[in-house]
Amino acid sequence: MSLPATPAAVVSHVLAFPAPTPEQSCDYMAAKLSYHADAWDVAEDLRNGIEAIVVIDTRSAAHYAAGHVPGAVSFPHRTMDAQSTAQLDRSKVYVTYCDGIGCNGSTKGAYKLARLGFQVKEMLGGLDFWIRDGQPVATGPEPGRMPAARPAIECAC
Template structure:
């Protein structure tokens, strides 16, 4: 028996519920890229880079809005309708900023997902970052 099979897999019905539910909380870089690249429709979400302004300026996902997770408050969201879907990202899997931002948005009653992988995942997929205008 290996460490992989030492703990039995969940029954298929439980696995289906678990993995299906995970998509309600997260999306991936490829799906975000495809949505942003679709020329016939604007994105149906707001992509939030929740890192600090200096990191955002050095390179961010095209179309992202910089709003550090610690500054996510209702007054900063006033221009967005209450049903706006926000997608948060940070530096990558080693960073919990996207989760912190998602928690703040959820506490404010806003729909939210995390873009798994963050900047690291974006670059791993071969997508480009842009620098902030100076």
């Protein structure tokens, strides 16, 4: 009679690289939150009339007119330079967005603005995640206004 074979040592794919210390995690997560905002938080700030942020749609004017975050300014990243940004208020934080995770227009816009000396954040998931959160969409060439009413869907985070 033979004994059952002992199983091979199980290797953790998650722990193949050691987890950071709590302090390292805290520093990293704080830095990550400094660079990004999610659609829900942006919507709440727009609803609450927070004037310290300006939301920028970095897509083309045609895409903006087809549907955008209410209150967002159309400023295609391809047109951003020292001259086109000269009138922007340097005391504001500019939150850029584009179509979604398959588009890097918001990253390009944030990069260009930061390079020109502006404080920026990028809205995670762009207009796609905005719509998934049940937030309203404005159409046409004007920014529109964020309605005071919250969507029936509540943020799950």
